[in-house]
Amino acid sequence: MVYITAAALLALVLCGMTNDLCGMGIREIHAGYLDSMEKYYLTNERGERLGEGAYIGTDAIPLSSEDQRTVDILRALPTVTTPVWSALCILGAALLFYRNKLKRPLAELRLASGKISQNDLDFTVTVHSGDELGQLCASFETMRAALAQNFSEMWRQMEERKRLNAAFAHDLRTPLTVLKGYNEMLQASGDEQTRTTAVTMQRHISRLENYVDTMSQLRRLEDTQPTYRQTPLKALAASLYESGTIICERSGKRFSMQNRTTSSALSLDGDLISQVYGNLIVNATRYAASQVVLCLDETQEGLLLSVSDDGPGFDKTSLEKAVDPYFTREKADHFGLGLYTGKMLCEHHGGWLRIENPPSGAEVSVFFKSR
Secondary structure (H helix, E strand, C coil): CHHHHHHHHHHHHHHHHHHHHHHHHHHHHHHHHHCCCCCEEEECCCCCEEEEEECCCCCCCCCCHHHHHHHHHHHHHHHHHHHHHHHHHHHHHHHHHHHHHHHHHHHHHHHHHHHHHCCCCCCCCCCCCCCHHHHHHHHHHHHHHHHHHHHHHHHHHHHHHHHHHHHHHHHHHHHHHHHHHHHHHHHCCCCHHHHHHHHHHHHHHHHHHHHHHHHHHHHHHHCCCCCCEEEEHHHHHHHHHHHHHHHHHHCCCEEEEEECCCCCEEEECHHHHHHHHHHHHHHHHHHCCCEEEEEEEECCCEEEEEEEECCCCCCHHHHHHCCCCCCCCCCCCCCCCHHHHHHHHHHHCCCEEEEECCCCCEEEEEEEECC
């Protein structure tokens, strides 16, 4: 209100000044024509002039066309400039209000939101005033502090979970080794039923060993970071095609590849890509009816890799939970970590993993961001 009031007063002053200046200009133009008219004066007994004199009974001399246009413009100018001065003053008040009251808090809020989007919470939002925008800054700072605390607690829990998993996997190895020793003794027994029981025990002991190894491998993968280097795409495609062909031939499935990349090389971690691809091609081969297809595409940001098969596809539950750790529909020695580890490695590489059902079969797409 203060800015608007000041702008209104300034507009009134400017309008008054414009009106006065235009009036002065009109009077000056008319004054130039009065000198050529007959002027009458009052005189005293001695013939001396009294006063300024006056023009009596004489028609004013017409203005020239140029002066007449100037006079018309000067008469119309106050009316025209009134809304112009008002608009300019209001605009100036708005700009001053933005610069003095809004610019700095908005810039700080924009910077803060950008840092939060990058998971950077090591900053403070400064409150500049007690108005509504200041209250917004205070609320933003409260939100930032709460997020920082939650992230810190979540990170602590994740580290604690990693330590517990590592300790669990380590502590299981000793009793499993003892059980394997006793199991070997039981298998050497002369009793047929004892040997049969020992074989069943051996199968479950092996499953537990695989589980322990998987937990240890998962912990290592969580700490894995990509090593970026210029990776020739033609050589990478050839390597993927060779491994896909071998895996599919072992299962009696056909394998084909569509390479639509155009660059000669990208800054990627080829070993990490091959590791993710290995999980995808094994899963696709397991569920494919007869064929597995690999598609390589290049985007402006990196490499897109899609593996599809002509199998039954993902059911509704699998579409929602297939990338969760330890989710599996199989009863065999399969722990459901293939897609989860693939998703985790893709995210470490700045990308993502997506599963979907095309018109026939299933498809898993992974993206790796290049540098």
